[in-house]
Amino acid sequence: MTSPAAPTDAAALDSVNAELARIARHQNAGRFAEAGTALDRLLEQYPGHPRLVHLKGLNLVHLGQAEEGMALLDEVITHQPEDVAVLVDIGTLLAQQGKMDAAREKFQTAVEVAPNYALAHANLGAALVVAKDYARAIPHLDRAIALDPDVLDVHLNLAQACLRTGHFQRAVDVLFRALAIDPQSVAVHVNLAHALFRRERHEAAEHHARRAIELAPQAGEAWLHLGNTLAASGRMEEAAQTFLRAAALPGMALSAFTRLANLRKIKSDSPEWQGLQAVAQKADQLPDEARATLEFALGKAQDDLGDPDAAFAHYAEGNRLTRALFPYDRAANTARAERLRALVIPALLDRHAGAGLRGVAPVFVCGLPRSGTTLMEQMLSRHPAVQAGGEMLAVQRAFQANPRLRAVLEERAADTDLTDDDFTRLGEEYQAFLHGEGLRSPRVTDKMPGNQLYIGLLALALPEAKFLIMRRHPLDGLMSNYLQNFGQNQPVSTDLEDLAESWRQFDLNAKHWTSLLPDRVQEVPYEALVADPEGQARAVLEFLGLDWHGDVLDHTASTRQVNTASVAQVRAPIYGTSVARWRRYGAHLGPLAKALGEALTAEERLACGLDA
Template sequence: MASSSPITKKPDPVMGKLKDIIALIGKGKFAEAEAAARQVQQSAPGHADANNILGIVLINRKNPAEAVKYLGIAARKEPGNAIYLNNLGCAYLDLGLIELAQAPLERALAINPKLTKSSWLLGEFYRFAGKPERAWPYHEMACRDEPDNADYKFALGKTLEMLGRADEARACFAALRDHPVHGDFVLYRLAVNDKHDLASPLLAEIESKLLVPSANRRALNALHVGAAKIREQNGDYARAFTHYQKANIADMVPFDLVQYRTWVDALIATFTPEVIAQHQGKGSDSDVPVFVVGMPRSGTTLVEQIIARHPQAAGAGELDRIWKIAGNAQYRGDVSKFLPVFAGAEAPKVAAMAESYVKLLKFFGPEARRVVDKLPHNFEFLGLIALLWPNAHVIHMRRNPLDTCLSCYQNRLSEAHGYSRDLTTLGLYYREYARLMAHWRKVLPLKFLDVDYETLTSDFEAQAKQIIAFLDLDWDPACLSFHEGTSAVRTFSRNQVRSPIYQSSVGRWRRYETQLQPLIEALGDTV
């Protein structure tokens, strides 16, 4: 009879290699970590930890699209592992696939209620979804569990800001004003969310900081804009404009206007009535999508909120899904490749892609007949939209070109808006936008409504009724109470839409007429 002895579990050789990769991540050596993680994953493709680590490295390498693949494998291998589910949900949020993020994050928190990061990410999920009232408990929970975590506190402040709970948001931000990462951005938010006079200690604090400029260009931009807003509030327009100039110089992004003009030329040449008629029939016949387009800062948020107050409509905020679909279809870049790609695509696959976007909209308004995507720059993709969603409604917001461009110049637009950093480039870009929109209005068979911001603010009820009628919805007086809603307001306009209609933004450019001469010259006859 053989003697019994304890069974010794063999060490997992993969885990030793993964520890080395984790050490590389800790040192910020992400390229080395990726190479090593790929090698381990290829040698053990079914190993949950190997897939999870590779996914984490890819997120750090700004490649969430590929990260999702490996994080998904890990989560399927061990569906009870809260960490894997949390990482998968995080990657979905990074990708903008918001409709997919909720389930893994909720499962992660259900498995491990003490997983504070999942609480925070669920708060982020609901904030991105335009539901700050549902985000708040999760952000509050994360801050309660880790009161010294600045990221959680900053997120809570932004959620409170969306909810209009100004005093609480202010207190949340004020606690971070000396933080090495968030401090400068906190000072900006404190500046723009309140009224301050020129003797304000906050203005003195910001301008004192600017004497020793931050190396972080976005932080430097934020401080200059914060100071500019306070000076502008008090009529000190000359010094305010100097701050706006310095803000844009600090955050200058290269923008190739010649290349952009060439792309607009190609769109105009490609999308003719004959081409559109020839290639229709592959998309979705849904009439749920409503696209509110135009230049940034033209009033798109106001129109979205009017519509979103209707009981049969909803607002989804600014979604980047069309931009991604356009990229995959070769619509962006070399437009000559778009039609062959589109023509060669199988009709069922195109229809499924179009329907997936409709499902995303229905995520924001499950019972809604109309859901608004108010990403202004969808004006560039109206050719694609006409093919994929021919029954969509398009509302084109127009505003005085000088007021529009000035507002773009004064606000902290992302790197995607490199054209906004220089007044001459901004004016020339506006001309391209106007040229492209004129073409779309001539050739596209979409339902179009042009709305002028100035008319909307001066004759609000009549214009609101026209908008609702255009969407084939019965009039509802709730649409006049747009300022009582909070849904999906994630842009710079969040403070404006909490107030009844006003006209103080009309003609603002006159305050800076002298400084705006390069813009006026570039705009030419569009003014």
């Protein structure tokens, strides 16, 4: 790159600017060859000028000469390493080529060079969303909006990051601001339908799903969100018809038929069964994650059709595919549970007895997944003193905001380093998450199952909180996990022996917390809950210090949506057909029964093909 020449007087500058405007018009119209000719003429007059070389590089990329174009852009950066516009353009081109790591480096450099350049923050935030590094993406997207509040895509990316981190109300707020930018945006309406669904505002979610469909009848994702919302509202037949409409749209068959399969019992003439079989004919053309989705749906279909052997084979293949995509570290998870039990002992409770945030009394409904947490919360949501929160990431976010607690949990610091303020701050961060989601009642339910791991620390952080630990027969509960497609959200469910170890650690946790905190922690057996709903509900309300309210027995009338895998079940009356369902698959559960060992009776071991 030669020493750049530049216009030397106002007339020459005006002439160059006019030519650049003409070049821009060529490019906007797709006339890149004409734009290139004009740029070459300018470069003959002003050889090596970085702005012109920059534009020529971009133009070559548009002409399909990506390598030559990138070389010119790199040449500019070599001589002007802090040219933020070129850095952003190079990063954008790298991202378009799928080179996301290199793209993020360029965007990061651009942000450091020009902290107030909106596009640099916007593109770095977008790249971090693609990398699923949502926590880091959010501040950059926030900064981009602060600098330039009128860019629709930045709002959409921020909403996506908020959804992925469990900040559902924040996502709603961001999307309503996006709607003010473009009320006709299909993407905004689709994302609002999703965010409002997760926020459990089903009427509003339905409205925006339908509005997206009005604007773009072929918007398959809008149809899926509409079906999800109708199902979660208990309008099962409408949901089924909506999923069938979605299935007819390009690329939507697998997603729609899978949702429909999980919504109702499949019969041999059900359209979803026929549709899944058609998709299966081309299974070898699907990526592994989609194939796993198909296998789980086929398993559910074969189970409904009365062929448990064929069903289990599909479930096993779905889990095999998922396990390869999302490995699980059994040793690390076992070590974490052991660490928490060793950390929270009477000495720690005594030392920090005065800690924590008072005035808020959440009810944590926890346990292993598929243990009745959704049913329990649905029942409690019918009590007038209780506000249901659903599965929230509040605990995870509160821990992330407390580095000293994390250091102690990871054994990088001693527990004696902890102060009362650490636990109070944990409670404050938890409450801040609730308030951000519009949850302000003193009694809010949090049914994230994994919170059972942290009961001891949460009891210190929130001294008025109560904890319900849902228990279910291990064969029923763990088999139900194995048959559920959790994808990357719960990789432990892909292996029967891993599931057995997770149950063993849960069992030790439950015994530890109930022994350590008998006035704060109560177990609720799932089998007893479905056998005697009123008796169990009375015991739970008494434990929580709440008056009896008969509406808790009519959980199907709850206005809350159900956004977990339990939709169809909890919208039906309480029933006991899922008790001892494991026997249907007993012949395939030998590895699970063997790993559970003494947790099973001799008869149960025999039913799984093992010696008593």
